[in-house]
Structure formats: structure tokens, C-alpha cells
Amino acid sequence: MDSNDLEKERGITIFSKNAAVTYNDVKINVIDTPGHADFGGEVERVLKMADGVILLVDAFEGPMPQTRFVLQKALQLNLHPIVVINKVDKPNCRPDEVHDAVFELFFNLDATEEQLNFPTYYGSGKNGWFNDSLAPTDNIIALMEGIIKHVPPPKTEEGTLQMQITSLDYSSFLGRIAIGKVARNTIRENQPITLMQADGSLKKQRVKELYVFEGMGKRKVTEVHAGDLCAVVGIEGFNIGDTIADFENPEALPVIHVDEPTMSMLFSINNSPFFGRDGKFVTSRHLRDRLMKETEKNLALRVKETDSADSFLVYGRGILHLGVLIETMRREGYELTIGQPQVLIKEIDGKKCEPYEVLVIDVPEEYASKAIDLVSRRKGEMSVMETKGDMQHIEFEIPSRGLIGLRTNMLTNTAGEAVMAHRFSEYKPWKGPIPGRNNGVLLAKEGGSTTAYSLDKLQDRGFFFVDPGEEVYKGMVIGENNKPGDLVVNPNEGKKLTNMRASGTDGAASIAPKRLMTLEECMEYIQHDECIEVTPNFIRMRKLILDETERNRLAKQMKAEAV
Numbered sequence: 001m002d003s004n005d006l007e008k009e010r011g012i013t014i015f016s017k018n019a020a021v022t023y024n025d026v027k028i029n030v031i032d033t034p035g036h037a038d039f040g041g042e043v044e045r046v047l048k049m050a051d052g053v054i055l056l057v058d059a060f061e062g063p064m065p066q067t068r069f070v071l072q073k074a075l076q077l078n079l080h081p082i083v084v085i086n087k088v089d090k091p092n093c094r095p096d097e098v099h100d101a102v103f104e105l106f107f108n109l110d111a112t113e114e115q116l117n118f119p120t121y122y123g124s125g126k127n128g129w130f131n132d133s134l135a136p137t138d139n140i141i142a143l144m145e146g147i148i149k150h151v152p153p154p155k156t157e158e159g160t161l162q163m164q165i166t167s168l169d170y171s172s173f174l175g176r177i178a179i180g181k182v183a184r185n186t187i188r189e190n191q192p193i194t195l196m197q198a199d200g201s202l203k204k205q206r207v208k209e210l211y212v213f214e215g216m217g218k219r220k221v222t223e224v225h226a227g228d229l230c231a232v233v234g235i236e237g238f239n240i241g242d243t244i245a246d247f248e249n250p251e252a253l254p255v256i257h258v259d260e261p262t263m264s265m266l267f268s269i270n271n272s273p274f275f276g277r278d279g280k281f282v283t284s285r286h287l288r289d290r291l292m293k294e295t296e297k298n299l300a301l302r303v304k305e306t307d308s309a310d311s312f313l314v315y316g317r318g319i320l321h322l323g324v325l326i327e328t329m330r331r332e333g334y335e336l337t338i339g340q341p342q343v344l345i346k347e348i349d350g351k352k353c354e355p356y357e358v359l360v361i362d363v364p365e366e367y368a369s370k371a372i373d374l375v376s377r378r379k380g381e382m383s384v385m386e387t388k389g390d391m392q393h394i395e396f397e398i399p400s401r402g403l404i405g406l407r408t409n410m411l412t413n414t415a416g417e418a419v420m421a422h423r424f425s426e427y428k429p430w431k432g433p434i435p436g437r438n439n440g441v442l443l444a445k446e447g448g449s450t451t452a453y454s455l456d457k458l459q460d461r462g463f464f465f466v467d468p469g470e471e472v473y474k475g476m477v478i479g480e481n482n483k484p485g486d487l488v489v490n491p492n493e494g495k496k497l498t499n500m501r502a503s504g505t506d507g508a509a510s511i512a513p514k515r516l517m518t519l520e521e522c523m524e525y526i527q528h529d530e531c532i533e534v535t536p537n538f539i540r541m542r543k544l545i546l547d548e549t550e551r552n553r554l555a556k557q558m559k560a561e562a563v
């Protein structure tokens with residue numbers, strides 16, 4: 001069901017989606033949730049609509065850190081998961097071991113006796129079958145029967161209308177559409193209702209149109225009864241978590257709580273020399289309106305004003321959560337500058353505390369010690385190490401700070417073989433300083449267009465994030481220095497006219513292609529005195545202060561103040 005461009009590009013689910021099927025006269029609403037822990041806010045909220053849960057686990061990899069996260073949320077809501085072990089077509093898969101690992105996970109998460117008694121189905125989505133044993137079939141009937149048997153019908157109560165808005169859809173014809181489960185009574189077309197908001201305010205409104213989910217789409221209906229999911233058109237100014245209630249006797253459902261953000265980044269207008277060249281939305285007003293709009297549906301996101309009208313502090317659940325927002329904005333035509341991600345420090349019982357995460361690394365045996373060494377240097381502590389097929393499976397507990405920038409390092413040190421996943425666990429005392437990036441960067445001395453001639457000459461200094469012929473500006477990060485410390489270089493020199501060959505191609509054949517950095521890689525790469533310029537077509541890293549003299553003066557001053 002992944003339909004959004006970003007989802008397709010990354011191959012992960014970011015937004016939850018609805019579908020519905022009817023099997024043997026029973027209507028089954030299906031909600032697909034994201035699996036990654038950064039999108040926990042989304043998961044927590046849509047689970048409120050669910051009467052049952054199917055926990056999908058890979059028959060080779062087994063439960064991942066994020067599996068633990070979503071399972072925990074489901075168990076806390078008293079749901080009784082059905083376990084489906086998928087991908088048994090994979091060579092070397094180990095469905096029985098995976099089943100045991102899932103059981104252990106349930107146990108560790110304090111599942112009740114009933115929850116521990118979960119039914120398990122095996123199969124392969126790819127090959128189109130699921131069964132209650134490992135015996136292949138050519139259909140998913142066993143699983144459908146299992147859903148009917150194990151998922152209880154929706155619990156409904158007597159009383160006046162109640163429907164909590166748990167997600168939202170947008171249509172250019174119909175405007176904002178409120179989605180949720182009708183918890184009590186019936187909602188009807190043209191019905192007058194009371195919208196009850198989190199701040200206690202009540203708004204008298206009227207339902208315009210109603211839809212239920214059917215197949216991969218929606219069907220217009222005149223009424224929806226308690227227990228079914230529904231999409232309501234015509235409600236204005238609603239927020240996620242609001243209750244649509246009876247006109248005369250409104251009663252609100254409990255407010256939705258979502259886990260607190262753990263990370264923040266400064267979002268500012270683009271103030272590079274290339275400001276306004278690429279994007280449609282570039283002013284602080286644009287930025288502000290867009291961020292505020294995002295908080296209406298992105299529950300785990302917070303936006304705070306700063307001393308400057310051009311900058312906003314944006315709080316989220318992790319690099320991926322914030323990265324997806326930035327990536328979405330750039331596709332919409334925004335230009336912005338983003339600063340180094342910061343973890344959120346809390347004071348607990350008078351002690352300075354920071355977020356910690358569980359980090360899981362699967363890596364070929366020969367790289368295991370390298371991987372452990374890298375994580376230890378970032379204050380990670382190993383808690384589990386076991387052999388899984390021909391891979392070493394290692395688990396650590398590490399401050400979230402230590403994870404920033406780890407991925408790139410881990411991949412270079414393990415020939416790209418390490419598979420990493422992590423999830424937030426808890427706030428614990430501050431672990432002390434963690435070393436930042438080892439190497440300095442190569443910075444452009446002046447604005448201009450890079451030449452093959454210059455880049456060729458500079459090749460022994462490090463590697464580049466730009467190719468010949470790219471426009472750069474003073475103070476822009478154009479490469480990584482081989483050594484610690486930053487180096488200001490001139491990448492724009494034209495070749496002296498001593499021969500007839502064009503400067504654009506000369507030497508180009510021998511220049512290594514630029515290192516392409518994704519947005520998230522840049523977010524993990526930059527240091528505190530650097531930032532990222534994001535525009536629809538470009539991602540550039542730069543110094544906050546572009547002028548070298550000015551930068552050095554300020555660095556000296558800061559050093560002096562620190563002493």
C-alpha cells in the first residue's frame with residue numbers, strides 16, 4: 001500500500017493507510033502502519049482504531065528493534081496479536097527459531113498469559129500463501145480464517161455518538177477529511193455534531209459526507225455504525241485526537257498521548273548566496289506556516305519559535321522522522337537551512353539525562369570486532385552477541401548522540417556489510433563527551449564554478465562532494481579533508497591557456513566521481529558550526545559563517561569564553 005513518492009523511494013512505510021476486504025460476510029478493515037520506531041507517533045495513534053493486530057516478522061531476520069517497539073504499543077493497548085512469519089521462501093530462513101524469538105519478545109514485554117498464547121501463521125507474501133503450518137499452499141485462506149477466529153468483533157458501547165479522529169486525509173475537492181473509528185452510536189450524513197477539541201473547546205458543526213473503506217479505496221455511504229472505520233467530510237478546524245460527538249450531549253474520548261520527541265533541529269530560511277534560485281517558498285512566513293500546518297497531523301512533532309523570526313526549533317523522534325519532513329518540504333518547493341541535530345537533554349531527579357537507544361548490528365564475523373570498536377568509542381555498551389547464520393548478531397545500549405554519524409562510519413569499516421537498526425529505550429544519565437567527526441572538510445575559498453583542473457590538483461587532499469562544473473560559494477563544504485582540521489581551497493581555478501584543450505574536460509577522466517550524500521547522511525555528517533542548505537534540487541553542506549576571517553575570529557572568541 002506504500003503510495004507516497006518518498007515511501008516508494010525508500011521502500012518503507014511512513015504513513016499509515018486503510019483498506020478493507022469482506023471475507024465470508026465479515027468486513028475486515030485493514031490498517032497498515034509504519035514499522036520504524038521514528039514513526040511511533042503514527043503507530044500509537046492508529047492502533048487506537050484496531051481490534052486486533054497482525055505482527056509480521058521476517059523468517060530470516062527475526063524480530064528487529066522496531067518490532068519490539070510496535071509490539072509493545074499493541075500489548076499495552078490490550079490487543080492480542082496474531083503472529084505471521086513471512087518470507088519462508090528465503091534460503092536459510094529459520095522460521096522455528098524466529099517463532100521462539102518472537103515468543104521471548106512477548107515474554108520480555110510482559111505479555112499476559114492470553115497474549116503469550118498467540119496463534120502463528122507461516123508463509124510467503126511473495127508467493128501468495130499463508131498457512132498455520134510450514135506446509136505451502138496456494139492461498140491465504142488459513143490466515144483469513146485465523147483473523148475471523150482470533151480478532152474479536154469491535155467493542156461498542158451504548159450512548160450518544162463518539163468518534164475520535166485518529167488520522168487525516170486530504171482531497172483537493174473535499175478538503176480535509178477526518179478519519180477514525182465510530183466508538184458509539186451511528187454517524188449520519190448531514191448530521192449536526194459537536195467537535196470536541198483537546199483544549200476543551202466545543203464547536204457545533206455539521207457532517208457533509210461520509211465514506212467507509214472498501215478495497216483500496218473509499219465508498220460514499222449515508223451512515224456508519226459503531227465499530228466501523230469512517231472518513232468524514234465537512235468538519236472544519238479539527239485536530240487529530242478531537243472527538244466528533246453528539247450535538248446535544250457531547251462526551252469526549254480520552255486525549256491521545258504520544259511519546260515525547262528525543263531530537264531537535266534548527267530550521268531557518270535559506271540564507272546562502274544561492275537563496276531563492278531554486279525554490280518557490282523561501283520566506284520565514286512560508287516556513288512558519290508550513291511547519292505549523294505539519295504539527296496538525298504529525299503528532300510526534302513540535303515546533304517552537306526562537307529569538308529570530310527566521311528560525312524555528314523543530315522537535316522530532318529521530319533523524320528519519322525529521323528527514324522525511326525536510327524531504328517532503330523540498331519536494332513541495334521549499335528552501336531552508338537546517339542545523340546539526342541535537343538530542344534533547346532532560347533533568348531527572350536533579351541529574352542531567354539523555355536519550356539512550358538499543359542498537360542492533362548484524363555483521364559478518366570478520367568485521368565484528370571492528371563494529372564493536374566503533375560503537376564502544378561512541379560510548380555504546382555491548383549487551384548481546386550471538387551467531388545467526390554466518391552473521392554475528394550484536395546488541396548494544398548507546399546514547400542517541402553516539403548514533404549520529406555512526407551509520408556511514410560503520411558501512412565504510414565493514415565494506416558495506418553491516419546491517420544496523422536502533423530504537424529509543426529510555427532517558428538515562430549523561431554519558432560524557434563523544435568524539436565528533438574525525439576529519440575536517442574542504443571549503444570553497446570563493447564563489448564560482450568548479451573546474452576539473454582545480455579538483456584534479458586537489459585530489460590528494462581528500463575526496464569531493466562536487467563534480468567539475470558545479471556552482472559553489474564561499475564557505476561551502478565541497479569535500480572531506482584527509483586530515484583533521486578544515487582546509488580552505490580554491491576549486492575554481494581555470495587552467496592557464498598553455499594548451500588548446502578545454503578546461504572543463506581536462507583531467508576529468510582521472511577525477512574520482514563525487515561522493516553523493518543523502519539528506520540523512522548530511523544530517524549525520526555536519527558539526528555544530530555547519531549547516532545544510534536544502535532546496536528542491538540541491539543539498540549543500542556549508543559553514544554557518546561563510547567568511548573565513550569572521551569564522552576564525554568567532555572560534556577564537558568562543559574558545560576564550562570557554563576557558
Ligand SMILES: Nc1nc2c(ncn2[C@@H]2O[C@H](COP(=O)(O)OP(=O)(O)OP(=O)(O)O)[C@@H](O)[C@H]2O)c(=O)[nH]1
Pocket residue numbers: 011012013014033034035036056086087088089090123124125126127
Ligand atoms: N523473499 C521475500 N521477500 C518479501 C516477501 N514479502 C515481502 N518481501 C520483500 O520485503 C521487502 C519489504 O517489504 P515491505 O512490505 O515494504 O515491508 P514492511 O514490513 O511493510 O516495511 P515497513 O513498512 O518499513 O515497516 C520488500 O522488498 C518486499 O519485496 C516474501 O514473502 N518473500
Ligand SMILES: [Mg+2]
Pocket residue numbers: 002012013032033034035
Ligand atoms: Mg510497510
